[in-house]
Amino acid sequence: MVKMSEKLISKTPEGPLSEKWTEHKTHIRVVSPGNKRKLEIIVIGTGLGGASAAASLGELGYNVKVFCISDSPRRAHSIAAQGGINAAKNYPNDNDSVYRLFYDTIKGGDYRSREGNVYRLAEVSNLIIDQCVAQGVPFAREYGGLLDNRSFGGAQVSRTFYARGQTGQQLLLGAYAALNRQIHLGTVKCYTRHEMLDLVVIDGEAKGIIARNLITGEIERHGAHAVVIASGGYGNVFFLSTNAMNSNGSAAWQCYKKGAFFANPAFAQIHPTCIPVHGEQQSKLTLMSESLRNDGRIWVPKKKEDVDKLRAKNIKASQIPEEDRDYYLERRYPAFGNLVPRDVASRAAKERCDAGFGVNDTGLAVFLDFKTAIDRLGKHVIEERYGNLFQMYEKITDVNPYVEPMMIYPAIHYTMGGLWVDYNLQTTIPGLYAIGEANFSDHGGNRLGASALMQGLADGYFILPYTIGDFLASKIQVLKTDINHTAFDKAEEGVKAKIAKLFAVKGNEPVDHFHKRLGHIMWEYVGMARNEKGLQTAIKEIKALREDFWKNVYVPGESGEFNQEIEKALKVADFLELGELMALDALMRKESCGGHFREEMQTEDGETLRDDVNYMYVSAWEYTGEGKEPEKHKEPLKYEFIKLATRNYKD
Amino acid sequence: MDLTLKIWRQKSAKDKGHFETYKVKNISPDSSFLEMMDILNDQLIREGSDPVAIEKGCKNDGPVVFDNDCREGICGMCSLYINGRAHGPDDDITTCQLHMRKFKDGDTITIEPWRSAAMPVIKDLVVNRNALDQILQAGGYISVNTGGVPDANSIPIKRETAEESMDAAACVGCGACIAACKNGSAMLFVSARVSSLALLPQGKIEGARRAKAMVAKMDELGFGACTNTRACEMECPKGISVAHIARMNREFLKAKLKD
Numbered sequence: 001m002v003k004m005s006e007k008l009i010s011k012t013p014e015g016p017l018s019e020k021w022t023e024h025k026t027h028i029r030v031v032s033p034g035n036k037r038k039l040e041i042i043v044i045g046t047g048l049g050g051a052s053a054a055a056s057l058g059e060l061g062y063n064v065k066v067f068c069i070s071d072s073p074r075r076a077h078s079i080a081a082q083g084g085i086n087a088a089k090n091y092p093n094d095n096d097s098v099y100r101l102f103y104d105t106i107k108g109g110d111y112r113s114r115e116g117n118v119y120r121l122a123e124v125s126n127l128i129i130d131q132c133v134a135q136g137v138p139f140a141r142e143y144g145g146l147l148d149n150r151s152f153g154g155a156q157v158s159r160t161f162y163a164r165g166q167t168g169q170q171l172l173l174g175a176y177a178a179l180n181r182q183i184h185l186g187t188v189k190c191y192t193r194h195e196m197l198d199l200v201v202i203d204g205e206a207k208g209i210i211a212r213n214l215i216t217g218e219i220e221r222h223g224a225h226a227v228v229i230a231s232g233g234y235g236n237v238f239f240l241s242t243n244a245m246n247s248n249g250s251a252a253w254q255c256y257k258k259g260a261f262f263a264n265p266a267f268a269q270i271h272p273t274c275i276p277v278h279g280e281q282q283s284k285l286t287l288m289s290e291s292l293r294n295d296g297r298i299w300v301p302k303k304k305e306d307v308d309k310l311r312a313k314n315i316k317a318s319q320i321p322e323e324d325r326d327y328y329l330e331r332r333y334p335a336f337g338n339l340v341p342r343d344v345a346s347r348a349a350k351e352r353c354d355a356g357f358g359v360n361d362t363g364l365a366v367f368l369d370f371k372t373a374i375d376r377l378g379k380h381v382i383e384e385r386y387g388n389l390f391q392m393y394e395k396i397t398d399v400n401p402y403v404e405p406m407m408i409y410p411a412i413h414y415t416m417g418g419l420w421v422d423y424n425l426q427t428t429i430p431g432l433y434a435i436g437e438a439n440f441s442d443h444g445g446n447r448l449g450a451s452a453l454m455q456g457l458a459d460g461y462f463i464l465p466y467t468i469g470d471f472l473a474s475k476i477q478v479l480k481t482d483i484n485h486t487a488f489d490k491a492e493e494g495v496k497a498k499i500a501k502l503f504a505v506k507g508n509e510p511v512d513h514f515h516k517r518l519g520h521i522m523w524e525y526v527g528m529a530r531n532e533k534g535l536q537t538a539i540k541e542i543k544a545l546r547e548d549f550w551k552n553v554y555v556p557g558e559s560g561e562f563n564q565e566i567e568k569a570l571k572v573a574d575f576l577e578l579g580e581l582m583a584l585d586a587l588m589r590k591e592s593c594g595g596h597f598r599e600e601m602q603t604e605d606g607e608t609l610r611d612d613v614n615y616m617y618v619s620a621w622e623y624t625g626e627g628k629e630p631e632k633h634k635e636p637l638k639y640e641f642i643k644l645a646t647r648n649y650k651d
Numbered sequence: 652m653d654l655t656l657k658i659w660r661q662k663s664a665k666d667k668g669h670f671e672t673y674k675v676k677n678i679s680p681d682s683s684f685l686e687m688m689d690i691l692n693d694q695l696i697r698e699g700s701d702p703v704a705i706e707k708g709c710k711n712d713g714p715v716v717f718d719n720d721c722r723e724g725i726c727g728m729c730s731l732y733i734n735g736r737a738h739g740p741d742d743d744i745t746t747c748q749l750h751m752r753k754f755k756d757g758d759t760i761t762i763e764p765w766r767s768a769a770m771p772v773i774k775d776l777v778v779n780r781n782a783l784d785q786i787l788q789a790g791g792y793i794s795v796n797t798g799g800v801p802d803a804n805s806i807p808i809k810r811e812t813a814e815e816s817m818d819a820a821a822c823v824g825c826g827a828c829i830a831a832c833k834n835g836s837a838m839l840f841v842s843a844r845v846s847s848l849a850l851l852p853q854g855k856i857e858g859a860r861r862a863k864a865m866v867a868k869m870d871e872l873g874f875g876a877c878t879n880t881r882a883c884e885m886e887c888p889k890g891i892s893v894a895h896i897a898r899m900n901r902e903f904l905k906a907k908l909k910d
Contacts (some may be wrong), residue, residue, distance in 0.1 A: 056797040071718065072784050074824055075726045091804065127798070134800035136793045136854045138817040138847065145807030163817055169725055170820060177792035184788045192781065215773055244721040278681040283689055286723045392724060395741070395748045396683075461797045510696040512689070554700040556713045561663075562774045564716055565696065 005633035012116035029473035036061035046073030049436025050230030051175035052460030058182030077244040081168025082289035084160035085453040087125040108154040109444020110594035135174040152449035154341040206432035217560040223481030233415035233437040239519025241412035260427040261620035263420035263440035266586035271413035272345035290449040295373035300357040336649040346410035369405035424467035435459035445594020507552030535587040680752040716775040727823030732763040737827035765830035790864030819847035828883035834875030839883035842899035859906035
């Protein structure tokens with residue numbers, strides 16, 4: 001039995017699963033409208049979580065300040081989510097339910113998430129769809145005028161709502177519109193091109209932030225009664241990922257260094273269907289939506305000689321006859337076929353490529369083929385469903401996917417780990433909340449497709465606006481935070497010193513050079529397959545790289561100007577620490593679960609092998625000071641309502 | 652590929668700005684345009700850090716500042732006027748989706764920021780598009796709060812109508828339509844939002860109010876008038892049709908007639 005750390009009280013309510021959230025809502029405190037006007041909340045980030053939270057909190061009457069690193073809230077990387085959003089509406093009458101969505105999510109996460117949180121997520125999922133439709137999100141519809149659904153990985157029902165291949169964009173535009181309305185009404189003030197560089201803690205509570213105006217370089221102080229982190233994930237540790245260039249882990253990392261625990265940092269998702277790397281000049285990877293696996297079939301040749309001919313460009317994929325193709329997902333997982341969860345599909349692709357069946361000149365690609373679907377449904381149907389994705393693919397690769405299959409390979413896409421939060425989404429620092437991808441709470445060791453949008457909006461629209469009231473109800477007599485407090489002085493000095501230190505190095509390598517090297521280490525040792533020796537090597541190499549960075553980095557220009565290099569340098573300095581914590585967490589977790597695959601722990605046929613006796617817990621890391629080993633805390637996971645099982649997508 | 656780049660450099664909003672010429676070598680045709688820009692910046696940073704070069708009197712203005720984020724054509728952050736065209740010499744894409752195979756070895760490429768009075772340059776190739784947010788803040792929404800809304804399927808919408816609304820909603824807010832317009836008009840951008848919402852039963856309710864508020868804000872912020880040149884439609888990376896401008900004009904007229 002794993003012992004619970006005293007510092008990690010999840011506050012999950014007692015009682016039957018389906019009544020927990022209702023019971024909890026009934027008993028938490030609320031703030032009266034008159035008092036809400038006196039309270040200030042800072043929200044960091046304007047993706048689905050941040051925008052929906054800021055808008056909803058503004059509607060309730062709080063004074064909200066929202067910070068955005070881009071020139072507009074609409075640029076946040078939620079915009080790039082393609083395939084869809086899950087909800088348990090059961091509109092297709094295929095026997096879906098809140099319980100089934102909950103069950104699929106827990107199972108998909110390989111039994112490493114909290115029952116209470118996940119059930120609540122499934123419970124509010126339906127409200128999200130209602131909300132989005134009311135906002136004017138143009139979801140796909142049937143000819144009868146009602147909403148259409150499609151399937152995603154890890155589910156045997158069709159519960160995914162979508163707007164072509166631009167679902168994230170449409171949902172974000174909905175949340176952004178709600179945010180714009182509050183900005184117009186004056187309840188929310190939006191700071192664009194601003195980046196949070198530190199959290200200010202006074203008497204153990206989060207009271208504000210230090211931010212940098214990215215245009216002027218000015219360092220600013222902002223106070224509040226509570227701070228909400230909605231800054232997304234840290235997938236860009238890997239340099240090459242499907243994350244946007246500006247996505248970073250720095251806001252969450254500063255919170256960690258101020259005392260917030262960081263949970264399950266090793267849990268990163270590798271998405272099976274991304275456009276393969278083209279070469280050394282590559283700056284980022286592009287995802288091809290999981291929705292494509294509804295109609296696309298994944299395969300490699302059965303014969304090595306066909307592989308050789310493909311690599312030498314002597315034949316095209318379409319020339320390989322049906323009987324010589326290995327549809328390996330359909331072969332290995334008959335029940336789910338091409339729609340197995342992401343971690344399973346990614347490992348299966350790696351297995352085939354490692355065995356020498358990779359179909360491009362680097363040997364790191366498999367086919368995603370639409371021929372069967374085009375023959376069955378006609379080209380126009382495929383075009384209607386995925387037109388923009390096919391266009392995107394063709395623009396990047398110069399290959400027409402209606403004629404020749406797409407080439408895909410796994411890439412880093414999402415991080416399940418993040419700031420540890422309790423049932424109220426509060427971190428271990430009172431007054432500091434984390435929502436969306438920035439927290440760790442709902443996806444365990446692997447997130448199912450179309451669930452990130454669901455979680456971001458669930459947290460922002462329907463959970464945080466309730467739970468934050470419980471905390472703020474005790475703050476109604478507390479005056480506005482004094483930004484001249486010594487804690488602000490200290491935090492500001494720290495930020496300025498760090499910036500000055502980066503400029504002072506005056507080495508001879510650009511920031512990107514170090515970021516790329518970090519990416520190589522992470523992908524090699526902390527990527528799709530991990531082992532003890534490799535992880536130890538990673539830790540050693542990251543430490544050495546970090547030293548090299550602080551000796552040899554060159555940051556041009558100065559701080560008091562629009563300077564994208566200092567922005568990057570600050571992010572990479574944090575990634576060089578975060579990467580090490582990821583490796584440490586992965587080293588400690590001597591089991592395989594979800595996307596965390598330890599080669600020492602696998603079944604005979606290469607599937608993940610969990611160790612529920614020793615590792616059925618959330619690892620939460622506490623910062624103990626520079627150069628010191630962080631302290632690990634454990635939150636044991638209890639499964640009262642679900643029977644633990646080995647994940648099975650075969651039958 | 653080896654290329655010559657003529658790039659607009661401007662230190663700040665107040666600076667006059669000028670073109671600088673740079674050379675880049677060994678660019679892969681499979682690289683994206685912005686990856687080519689990364690390579691140039693890497694070169695400029697290395698030159699700037701090289702003490703020998705500095706001693707010889709070599710100085711540069713540092714890396715070129717340009718907006719970019721998702722690099723997959725959806726966030727609308729990247730801009731750039733390339734060889735006289737918004738988002739460069741390929742149709743239906745943003746700059747980040749432009750690939751070097753669209754150019755030839757030895758080409759000279761001219762790179763400028765968006766140029767429009769309502770979107771002033773902040774630095775180098777970065778412009779201030781805050782005015783676009785302000786127009787949407789004036790009314791680009793359906794006034795519903797979180798919670799208390801009807802079941803999603805209680806509002807049936809014709810499939811064709813939903814699709815047309817989606818066509819307009821595909822706008823990424825990059826500002827290419829404004830940069831491409833000789834009048835600096837924001838009509839395509841504004842009408843995409845107005846039209847997308849006006850088509851839906853949920854959005855019709857405050858359609859008139861919305862059109863009036865957004866048009867008034869657009870005029871106030873100094874965007875030009877529309878003279879139907881359709882340059883906006885030509886350069887829109889998402890292929891948004893000028894038919895939406897016609898719909899917005901109808902909405903606006905209806906609203907005005909009621910006044």
